[in-house]
Amino acid sequence: MKVLVIGAGNMGLTYSEGMSNSTLLGKHNLKIYDTDPKKIKTLNKQPQFDVYDNLEDSLPKSDIIFIAVKPFHSEDLFSKMKPLINDQQIFVSLMAGVTIDTIKDQLNAKKVVRAMPNLPAKVGKGVTSYTESEAVSKIELIMVRNLLDTTGTSIHVNTEKFIDASTGISGSGPAYVFYFMQSMLEAALKMGFSDYDSKVLVSNTFEGAIELFNQSNLSPEGWIDRVASKGGTTQAAIDSMEDNNVKQLIQDAAYAAFDRAVELGKDK
Numbered sequence: 001m002k003v004l005v006i007g008a009g010n011m012g013l014t015y016s017e018g019m020s021n022s023t024l025l026g027k028h029n030l031k032i033y034d035t036d037p038k039k040i041k042t043l044n045k046q047p048q049f050d051v052y053d054n055l056e057d058s059l060p061k062s063d064i065i066f067i068a069v070k071p072f073h074s075e076d077l078f079s080k081m082k083p084l085i086n087d088q089q090i091f092v093s094l095m096a097g098v099t100i101d102t103i104k105d106q107l108n109a110k111k112v113v114r115a116m117p118n119l120p121a122k123v124g125k126g127v128t129s130y131t132e133s134e135a136v137s138k139i140e141l142i143m144v145r146n147l148l149d150t151t152g153t154s155i156h157v158n159t160e161k162f163i164d165a166s167t168g169i170s171g172s173g174p175a176y177v178f179y180f181m182q183s184m185l186e187a188a189l190k191m192g193f194s195d196y197d198s199k200v201l202v203s204n205t206f207e208g209a210i211e212l213f214n215q216s217n218l219s220p221e222g223w224i225d226r227v228a229s230k231g232g233t234t235q236a237a238i239d240s241m242e243d244n245n246v247k248q249l250i251q252d253a254a255y256a257a258f259d260r261a262v263e264l265g266k267d268k
């Protein structure tokens, strides 16, 4: 099985590293193609990848092709790929919004998997949702899933609506968590802690809370009850968030990302 990754940015490189560190692909079965000469130069120093600056030499002989460019680059890319592809190849798009129908039409491809990963894939803790076009067989889907899972875990969804929805939850989600972290860091700094101490307080609070959650069957609400004493400090904080409708605002944000994913698909 020969894999090509198109676009060596955050996501493309993360997947390339995940796949090359796994036992799924033998040596020289992972190719990376990018148009940025600086990226090519840096990547050429990494022996685990075969790096290409053109599609003619990299695309025709690949079995599974990951597409990890920004959505607005897809149209131009597809027009260049179109003459070089065949019906047996499987295209795995990591792009937000771009629909399977768009990929099938603009690329003239049959086998398409649309996936929505997230950035913790960089540390093997990613979560990816994925769905496929009719022409992708069960075995092919398992092969793709195994490749996706080299960066963490994945869930299969039956419709693309859930790819757009998961963009609003898990795809963009790490940024919401970082936003919360940034807010807590700024609060700690305002209270007079040093940069270093603020970071230790905030990062360990997040890490510890996630660990508690993962090691139990308790819901986040259940854990809030364990932290909060009646009439105490946590209750004061939670009351303040409830008064300010923070839960609703976070849900609105997730829906804004979901809506934007749908909109990106319509722009094409």
Ligand SMILES: NC(=O)C1=CN([C@@H]2O[C@H](COP(=O)(O)OP(=O)(O)OC[C@H]3O[C@@H](n4cnc5c(N)ncnc54)[C@H](O)[C@@H]3O)[C@@H](O)[C@H]2O)C=CC1
Binding pocket: 006, 007, 008, 009, 010, 011, 012, 033, 034, 035, 036, 039, 068, 069, 070, 071, 073, 076, 077, 094, 095, 096, 116, 117, 118, 119, 171, 172
């Ligand atoms: N960054 C994230 O957290 C997530 C990103 N995504 C999706 O992944 C895709 C890539 O995002 P990032 O990796 O963050 O972008 P990025 O900007 O880090 O990487 C894109 C790469 O594509 C290359 N490129 C541009 N045009 C090209 C072309 N025609 N042929 C070959 N290479 C080309 C660029 O040189 C760059 O290296 C996007 O479509 C995004 O929607 C999905 C989920 C999470």
Ligand SMILES: O=C(O)[C@@H]1CCC=N1
Binding pocket: 096, 167, 171, 172
């Ligand atoms: O912001 C974006 O459009 C991409 C998709 C999910 C995370 N990053």
